[in-house]
Amino acid sequence: MTAFFSIIIPLFNKENFITDTIYSALNQDFKNFEIIVINDGSTDHSLEKVNTIQDSRIKVFTIKNMGVSAARNFGCKQANSEYLVFLDADDLWEKTHLSNLKKLLQTFPKCGLYATAYSKKQNNKTLKIKYHQIPDSKNWMGIIPDYFEASRYNSIAWTSAVMVPKTIFENFNGFDENITLGAGEDTDLWIRIALEHPVAFYNAATAIHNLHADNRLSNTNTNKRAYLNLDKYEAHAKTNPSLKRYLDINRFSIAIQYMLVGNTERAKSLFKALDSKNLNSKQRFLMKLNRPLLILFVKLQKGLLALNIRLTPFH
Numbered sequence: 001m002t003a004f005f006s007i008i009i010p011l012f013n014k015e016n017f018i019t020d021t022i023y024s025a026l027n028q029d030f031k032n033f034e035i036i037v038i039n040d041g042s043t044d045h046s047l048e049k050v051n052t053i054q055d056s057r058i059k060v061f062t063i064k065n066m067g068v069s070a071a072r073n074f075g076c077k078q079a080n081s082e083y084l085v086f087l088d089a090d091d092l093w094e095k096t097h098l099s100n101l102k103k104l105l106q107t108f109p110k111c112g113l114y115a116t117a118y119s120k121k122q123n124n125k126t127l128k129i130k131y132h133q134i135p136d137s138k139n140w141m142g143i144i145p146d147y148f149e150a151s152r153y154n155s156i157a158w159t160s161a162v163m164v165p166k167t168i169f170e171n172f173n174g175f176d177e178n179i180t181l182g183a184g185e186d187t188d189l190w191i192r193i194a195l196e197h198p199v200a201f202y203n204a205a206t207a208i209h210n211l212h213a214d215n216r217l218s219n220t221n222t223n224k225r226a227y228l229n230l231d232k233y234e235a236h237a238k239t240n241p242s243l244k245r246y247l248d249i250n251r252f253s254i255a256i257q258y259m260l261v262g263n264t265e266r267a268k269s270l271f272k273a274l275d276s277k278n279l280n281s282k283q284r285f286l287m288k289l290n291r292p293l294l295i296l297f298v299k300l301q302k303g304l305l306a307l308n309i310r311l312t313p314f315h
Contacts, residue, residue: 003034003057005098005163006079008086010071011050012040017090017210019049024092026055030099033085034059038075041065046089069175069185076169084164090210091160097206101163104141104202111143112168112197113190117204118161122211129154134203141202147194148246153314156199157190161207168193176228181221184228187250195236195243222261227254231273248274249314252283259294282313 007025011018025035035055039047039062050060063074076084085101087093097116104114120127132152134140144150151157172192179185193199230247237244255270276284286294301312 001032003032003081004030004102005033005083005085006076006081006166007033007035008072008075008079008084009035009037009089010040010068010075011037011042011046011089012065012068012071013042013044013046014089015042015045015049018046019053021087021089021092022050022053022058024094025087026053026057027095028093028098029095030102033057033098034080036061036075036078038063038071040068040071067177067180068182069177069179073174073177076166076174079166082166084166084169086159086162086164088160092208092210093160094206094208096204097161100202100204100206104200105163107141108143108198108200110198111200112165112193113157113199114163114201115157115199116161116202116206118158118207118209119205120209120211126208129205131156131203134201136203139202139204141200144199144201146242147190147199148240149242150201151246152242152249155187155190156201157186157194158207158209159186160209162190164193168197179226179228181225183225184250184254188228191233191243191246195233222257223263223266244275245278248278249283252279252287256286256294259289259291260298262291264291280313286313 022035035058037050037058037060039060041064061078100116101114118129120129130153131150133150144156147156172189175185176188179188230250233243233247237247251270251274255267258267271287
C-alpha cells in the first residue's frame with residue numbers, strides 16, 4: 001500500500017534528539033506513512049541512533065553534507081506519497097499531528113500549503129504561539145484570508161508543522177539551496193507558495209519546536225549565512241501592503257541578528273530598506289539601540305523567560 005504521507009527528516013548531528021523525534025512520528029494515531037531520513041553527513045552518532053529503530057516504514061539515505069535545503073530536496077525526490085510532511089531532527093509531534101493534517105486536507109483539498117499551530121519549548125517551559133487574526137475557538141480550521149497579515153506576530157507556516165502536496169513542491173522547485181545555514185529557506189518557499197495558492201490552517205498545536213542550546217546557530221555563523229533575498233518580492237509588495245509589512249518585519253529580524261554580531265553595516269542597509277511605519281513601537285525602539293544595549297536586551301529576555309515572562313518585540 002502506498003503511503004499517504006512522506007515524512008521528510010533532514011539529519012545533521014542530532015544524536016541527542018533524533019530518537020525521540022522519530023518515535024514521535026511512529027506514535028502517530030494515523031499510521032499510513034513513510035519516514036525518509038536524510039543523513040546529511042553527520043559526524044556524531046546520529047546515524048547509529050536511527051539504525052537502532054526497527055520499523056519497515058523508515059528509509060535512511062546518507063549524503064555528503066550539503067545543508068538542510070539540499071537534504072530536504074533530496075528526501076522529497078525519494079518520496080512515494082502525494083503529500084510531503086516535514087519534521088526536523090530535534091522537533092516533536094503530538095500523536096494527532098498527521099490525523100489533523102489529513103482532516104485539513106480533506107476539508108480544503110485545493111490548497112498549496114497546509115499548516116497546524118505549534119508551540120515552542122525552552123528549558124522545559126512550553127511557550128504558546130500567538131497568531132494574528134486567527135480564531136481562538138477550539139479546533140478551528142480554515143483557509144487563511146491573508147497569509148502575510150496572519151503571520152505578523154509569528155509565521156503561520158513553520159517547517160515541522162506543515163504539509164505540502166508533492167506536485168506543488170515540485171512546481172516551485174523545492175527549497176532554495178542558495179540559502180544556507182538555516183537562513184530562511186523555509187520562509188522563502190512559504191512566501192512563494194502563499195503568493196499563488198490558498199493556505200489552510202488548523203489552530204490545534206500539534207508540533208513542538210525545541211529551542212535548546214544544540215539547536216541554535218552560533219553568533220559566529222551569522223556573517224557566514226546566505227539569507228533569503230527579500231528584495232525579490234518587492235514587485236509583489238507594491239500592490240500587497242501586508243506582504244510589504246511581512247518583508248519589513250523579516251528585514252528587521254535579520255538586521256537585529258547582524259547587529260548582535262557587530263555587523264552594523266549590513267544591519268543598517270537592511271534598516272534602510274524597510275519602512276519603519278510597518279514596525280511596532282518596540283521594534284522601532286530596538287532599531288535605535290547600539291550593540292551593547294541589544295545584547296543587554298537579549299539577556300533581559302532570557303532572565304524574564306526563566307520567570308515565565310515572555311518579552312518579544314514582535315507583538
